[in-house]
Amino acid sequence: MVYNELRKDYLLNRWVVIATERSRRPTDFAKQKTEQAESSSCPLCVGNEHMTPPAVMIYLKQNCEIEKSMDHDDARPKNWLVRVIPNLFPAFAPPKEQTNQAQIIKSESYGCAIGHHEVLVESPNHDEDPADAELPQLTLLINAYIDRLRELSAKPYVQYVSIFRNYGREAGASLSHAHSQMIATPIVPRIPAEEMAASKKFYEQHQKCVFCDIIEKETKSPRLVLENSHFVVFAPYASVHPLEFWILPKKHASNILGLGKAEIEAFAGTLKTSLKALKDLLNDPPYNYGFHLSINRDARDYYHWHLEVYPRLSIWAGFEKNTGMYINTVKPETSAAELRKTIHA
Amino acid sequence: MVYNELRKDYLLNRWVVIATERSRRPTDFAKQKTEQAESSSCPLCVGNEHMTPPAVMIYLKQNCEIEKSMDHDDARPKNWLVRVIPNLFPAFAPPKEQTNQAQIIKSESYGCAIGHHEVLVESPNHDEDPADAELPQLTLLINAYIDRLRELSAKPYVQYVSIFRNYGREAGASLSHAHSQMIATPIVPRIPAEEMAASKKFYEQHQKCVFCDIIEKETKSPRLVLENSHFVVFAPYASVHPLEFWILPKKHASNILGLGKAEIEAFAGTLKTSLKALKDLLNDPPYNYGFHLSINRDARDYYHWHLEVYPRLSIWAGFEKNTGMYINTVKPETSAAELRKTIHA
Numbered sequence: 246m247v248y249n250e251l252r253k254d255y256l257l258n259r260w261v262v263i264a265t266e267r268s269r270r271p272t273d274f275a276k277q278k279t280e281q282a283e284s285s286s287c288p289l290c291v292g293n294e295h296m297t298p299p300a301v302m303i304y305l306k307q308n309c310e311i312e313k314s315m316d317h318d319d320a321r322p323k324n325w326l327v328r329v330i331p332n333l334f335p336a337f338a339p340p341k342e343q344t345n346q347a348q349i350i351k352s353e354s355y356g357c358a359i360g361h362h363e364v365l366v367e368s369p370n371h372d373e374d375p376a377d378a379e380l381p382q383l384t385l386l387i388n389a390y391i392d393r394l395r396e397l398s399a400k401p402y403v404q405y406v407s408i409f410r411n412y413g414r415e416a417g418a419s420l421s422h423a424h425s426q427m428i429a430t431p432i433v434p435r436i437p438a439e440e441m442a443a444s445k446k447f448y449e450q451h452q453k454c455v456f457c458d459i460i461e462k463e464t465k466s467p468r469l470v471l472e473n474s475h476f477v478v479f480a481p482y483a484s485v486h487p488l489e490f491w492i493l494p495k496k497h498a499s500n501i502l503g504l505g506k507a508e509i510e511a512f513a514g515t516l517k518t519s520l521k522a523l524k525d526l527l528n529d530p531p532y533n534y535g536f537h538l539s540i541n542r543d544a545r546d547y548y549h550w551h552l553e554v555y556p557r558l559s560i561w562a563g564f565e566k567n568t569g570m571y572i573n574t575v576k577p578e579t580s581a582a583e584l585r586k587t588i589h590a
Numbered sequence: 591m592v593y594n595e596l597r598k599d600y601l602l603n604r605w606v607v608i609a610t611e612r613s614r615r616p617t618d619f620a621k622q623k624t625e626q627a628e629s630s631s632c633p634l635c636v637g638n639e640h641m642t643p644p645a646v647m648i649y650l651k652q653n654c655e656i657e658k659s660m661d662h663d664d665a666r667p668k669n670w671l672v673r674v675i676p677n678l679f680p681a682f683a684p685p686k687e688q689t690n691q692a693q694i695i696k697s698e699s700y701g702c703a704i705g706h707h708e709v710l711v712e713s714p715n716h717d718e719d720p721a722d723a724e725l726p727q728l729t730l731l732i733n734a735y736i737d738r739l740r741e742l743s744a745k746p747y748v749q750y751v752s753i754f755r756n757y758g759r760e761a762g763a764s765l766s767h768a769h770s771q772m773i774a775t776p777i778v779p780r781i782p783a784e785e786m787a788a789s790k791k792f793y794e795q796h797q798k799c800v801f802c803d804i805i806e807k808e809t810k811s812p813r814l815v816l817e818n819s820h821f822v823v824f825a826p827y828a829s830v831h832p833l834e835f836w837i838l839p840k841k842h843a844s845n846i847l848g849l850g851k852a853e854i855e856a857f858a859g860t861l862k863t864s865l866k867a868l869k870d871l872l873n874d875p876p877y878n879y880g881f882h883l884s885i886n887r888d889a890r891d892y893y894h895w896h897l898e899v900y901p902r903l904s905i906w907a908g909f910e911k912n913t914g915m916y917i918n919t920v921k922p923e924t925s926a927a928e929l930r931k932t933i934h935a
Contacts, residue, residue, distance in 0.1 A: 336909075336917045409908030417907025426908070434913035535912025555911055562762025563754030564681075564773055566900055567880025569780035572681045 289422035291369045294321040294328075301363065302329040302392060304385055311385065313392070326382065327389045328366040329427075335362035337428055340402060361397050361429040365389055366422065373423045374412060376520040383513040386425070390536070391501050391509075397429040398502075398540040405433045406540060413531025416557045433541075441539055441548055448547035456549030460493055467578045470585055471518065475511035478519050480577035480584070487575035488527065488556040490519060490584065499548040500538035516552070522587040523556060531557040634767035636714045639666040639673075646708065647674040647737060649730055656730065658737070671727065672734045673711040674772075680707035682773055685747060704747050706774040710734055711767065718768045719757060721865040728858040731770070735881070736846050736854075742774040743847075743885040750778045751885060758876025761902045778886075786884055786893055793892035801894030805838055812923045815864065815930055820856035823864050825922035825929070832920035833872065833901040835864060835929065844893040845883035861897070867932040868901060876902040 288296035299316035304327040311326065337360030367373060367386045375383055390408050397406050410425040411418040418424075433441070447455040463469060463479040470478040470490055478492050492515055494508065504512070523532065538550040565571050633641035644661035649672040656671065682705030712718060712731045720728055735753050742751050755770040756763040763769075778786070792800035808814060808824040815823040815835055823837050837860055839853065849857070868877065883895040910916050 405913075407909055407913050409912055411907040415905070417905040428909055430913075430915070434915035436912065436914035439914075533908035533911050535908045537912065553912060560760070560762040561906070562756040563771070563878035563880045564752055566878050567754055567882065567898060568750075568752050568775075568782065569784075570775070 287371060287420065287422050289328075289364075289366045289420060289424060290371055291323055291325075294323065297330045297364075298333060300325075300328050300330050302389065302396075303327065304389065325366075326369065327385050329389060329393055330364050330366070332362040332364050332426070337362050337430060339400075356431070359402050359431050361400075361403070361427070363393060363397075363427045365393070365425040365427060367425060368423050371422050374520075374524075375410075375423075375516055376524040378423075378517065380510070380513055380517065383517055384510050387501075387504075387509050387513050387516075390425070390427070391504065393427055394500065394538075394540075395502055397427065398500075400429065402431050403429045403540070405430045405437060406538070407434070407535060408538075409533060409535035411531075411533050413529075413557070416531035416533050418531075437537060437539065440537060441541070441544055444547045444549070445544070454497055454547055454549050456493060456551065457497055460495065468581045470522075470581050471515070471588060473511060473515060475508050476515040478515060480581040482577060484573055484575075484577040484580065485571045486555045487558045487573060488523060488530075488580045488584070489554065489573075489577070490523075490580070491551050491553050492516065492519065493549065493551040497549055499544045499546075500540060500550050501536070518588060519554065519584070522584045523554070525590075526583055526587045527556065527558070533557065632716060632765065632767050634673075634709075634711045634765060634769060635716055636668055636670075639668065642675045642709075643678060645670075645673050645675045647734065647741075648672065649734065670711075671714065672730050674734060674738055675709050675711070677707040677709050677771070682707050682775060684745075704776050706742050706745075706748070706772070708738060708742075708772045710738070710770040710772060712770060713768050716767050719865075719869075720755075720768075720861055721869040723768075723862065725855070725858055725862065728862055729855050732846075732849075732854050732858050732861075735770070735772070736849065738772055739845065739883075739885075740847055742772065743845075745774065747776050748774045748885070750775045750782060751883070752779070752880060753883075754878060754880035756876075756878050758874075758902070761876035761878050763876075782882060782884070785882060786886070786889055789892045789894070790889070799842055799892055799894050801838060801896065802842055805840065813926045815867075815926050816860070816933060818856060818860060820853050821860040823860060825926040827922060829918055829920075829922040829925065830916045831900045832903045832918060833868060833875075833925045833929070834899065834918075834922070835868075835925070836896050836898050837861065837864065838894065838896040842894055844889045844891075845885060845895050846881070863933060864899065864929070867929045868899070870935075871928055871932045872901065872903070878902065 287293060294300075294316070299318055299321065301315055303314050303316065303322065303325040305312045305314050305322055306324045306326055314322070316322070337358045339361055340359050365386065367375075368378065368382050373382065375386075378386075394406055394408065397403055407428045407430070408425065409428075414421075444455045447458075451458075460477055463482075464472055464477050466479070468480045468482065470480060472478070475496070476492055476494055478490055480488075480490050492512070494504075494512070496508070498504070520532075523530065532554055534552055534554040536550065536552050539548040541548075559574060561571070632638060639645075639661070644663055644666065646660055648659050648661065648667065648670040650657045650659050650667055651669045651671055659667070661667070682703045684706055685704050710731065712720075713723060713727055718727065720731075723731075739751055739753065742748055752773045752775070753770065754773075759766075789800045792803075796803075805822055808827075809817055809822050811824070813825045813827065815825060817823070820841070821837055821839055823835055825833075825835050837857070839849075839857070841853070843849070865877075868875065877899055879897055879899040881895065881897050884893040886893075904919060906916070
C-alpha cells in the first residue's frame, strides 16, 4: 500500500491529504449519488461483520457483563454492542514499521499521511442515532471514544486525534448506519492548534483557563441552552452556524481520558438531550459534531476539551470559502432560546 | 435600519456576521427548499428592474456604444447589459453618516458589519453563465468588477473587497439568473490576511513575490492546465477541492484595478475556457469562484491577485469543519490532466 500524500498550502497553515484511493476517477463525481445502504446489505449491521476489516475493538454482551475484545480473522463475534473497525479507505494509515516522530516532522510539507482512521459502529441497531439512543448504549459509545483515544494518542507518531460524527447524507455520512469516526494525525491541525496557542497565551496572562472563564460568563448569558451538575451547553457568542451549540464540562480537563463514570453518564445524557432538541426543533436536520481536545501533556492546565455541534442548515459559498469569514443568519441568543424551549416543552 | 453584528470568535481569528434579516426564524430551515426563480418572475431579468433596489451602476447599450450609468428611483432603464444592485438582505451595509476608520477598528470584537454587499447581474440572459457567455459580455462583467472595486475600495471604512460567484444551487446560489456578488468588509478576513502576511514575509526574505515564484514552478509542473501570453491556470499543489484550479496573471499586480484592455479580454477568455472545461468534464457541476486580491497600497510589491475556482464535488464534514484540515480525493496532477484533455478535445 502507498501512503496518501499530506500536503501543505503554499502560504496558509492549511493541510490537505491527497487521498486518491477514496475515489476512482474525477469524472466519478459527475453524477454523484450517495447510495444509502439498505439494512440488509449494510456492512455495519449485525451479521455482515465479514464485509469490513477485522474490528480493532469490540464491546461484547456476555450475560450481564460488557467485555472488551477484538476480531480475529477467523472469529468475528456477532453479539457486539459497539464495534470499532479501520476505515476501508483510510485518509491516514499506520506506519508499516516503527517510524520515529522526527522523521515524520522532517517530511513536513511533502510528508506521508501517517496515522489512523477508524469507524465506530455505535449500535447493532441501524438507525440508533444519539438523539434517540438508550442512555446505556450511548454511554458505551463514550467509553469507546475514550478507549480508542487512549490507544491512539499513545502512538509516538500521533499528534492529534479528531473524534467526530456526520449525521445525515447532507452532512457527509455515506453510510446511514449509526457511526462515528476517529482520525489520528501526525500534526496538530490548524483549528485545534490555534485554539491551543490562544488558550496558552490567555493562561500565561491571566493564570486561568479561558474556557473556565467562558463557562462562567455563558452560564449567565441568554446563550445558555442547559446546565447540569457536570456540563453546560450554550450557543457560542460567535456561532458560525445557525443553531450551533457547544457542550463543555464544568470540571477542567484537556481531554476525555480522565472522565469518571458519573461524568461519562452525564455527558451521554447531555449529548442526547441537546441533539434530541435539535432533532425535534428542526425536523431531524443533518449535523456534524466534533470533539476539541488536546493530547499534549503541556496543555493540561490551559486547554479545556469540549464538543461542538454544527447543524447543516446553510451552505458555505464563495464568500466563506475564499475569505474564511462566515455569515450566520440566526442570532446565537435566538438559537439558544429555541433549543431551551424545545427541551422544556 | 439596524446594522448586523460583526463578532469575533473567543480564540480564533474567525469572524462572523450575525445577519438575522437574511432569514426569518430558525425553524424556517426545517424544510428548507431553495426555490429557483422562474424566468418570468426572476427579479434579475429584464423588465423586472422594479423588483430590486435601484442599481448603483449599469452598463447601457446606446447604439454601438456602452455607457456607464445608474438607476434613479423614477427611471430604471431596461436596455442594460450588466446591472449592479445592492443586495436586498446585505450582510454588510454602508454607514449612515461619515464613520471614520478609527471608530470601526475600535469596535473590533463587538462591532458593526459596516461595508457593502452588491449583486452584479452578469447578463440580460437568465442562463448566461461564464462557461457559455459570449466573450464581449464576459469582458463587460470583468470591467464591472473593476469599476465597482475601484469605487468600493476607495471608501475609508473598507479594508477588503471579496468578489465571488456561486454557480448552482448546491454551491449556494439562491437565484439562478447569472450573477456575481461583491462584499466590502471593514476588516481584512482571515484567509487574505494570512496570505498577505505570508507573502510579505517571503518578499522580505527573498526580495521577490512568492506568487511570481509559484507561477514559474507550476508552468513547468504536471499541474499546469493552460498558459497563454497573459495568464496561467493550474491545479494548486495542495488543492483542497477535487478539480480545483487557480488563474494567475503573469504580470505582477496586487489587484485588478490596473488591468489593461488586452489583459481584461485575455482574462475573460481564460476564465471562459477553464470553466467550460469543468462544465464539459463533469456535466455542469456547481462551483464557487473568488478573487484573492489586496487593496492595501503597501501590498503592491508582495501580493499578487488571482482567482480560485472550487468545484462543489465533496462535502466538508465533521473532520474538515472541526480541524480546518481537508481531505481531497483527487490528485491535483490528475485534475489538471483531465482539464487539459477536455480543453484540447
